[in-house]
Amino acid sequence: MIVFSDDGPGIPESHAAEVFKPFVRLRSTGPAAAGGTGLGLSIAKSIVEAHGGELALRTREGAGCTFVITLPLILG
Numbered sequence: 505m506i507v508f509s510d511d512g513p514g515i516p517e518s519h520a521a522e523v524f525k526p527f528v529r530l531r532s533t534g535p536a537a538a539g540g541t542g543l544g545l546s547i548a549k550s551i552v553e554a555h556g557g558e559l560a561l562r563t564r565e566g567a568g569c570t571f572v573i574t575l576p577l578i579l580g
Contacts, residue, residue, distance in 0.1 A: 506573040514565040523561065524549045 515523060522528050529542040552559040557575035
């Protein structure tokens with residue numbers, strides 16, 4: 505399991521599922537508002553799923569986000 509968090513504005517719970525769709529960009533302020541194509545999380549999710557894993561979002565609106573990558577353990 506890989507966990508990474510930020511202390512940004514967070515993502516509204518109502519948009520949590522949307523952020524993994526291609527070209528989706530949420531309105532933001534500050535440096536994050538300057539660019540992006542809305543592909544990063546979609547690509548990351550595709551890569552993780554191609555390896556049999558899962559990419560999940562735990563959001564705390566107003567207090568940042570936590571992304572959790574879970575990959576299967578392959579022994580052998």
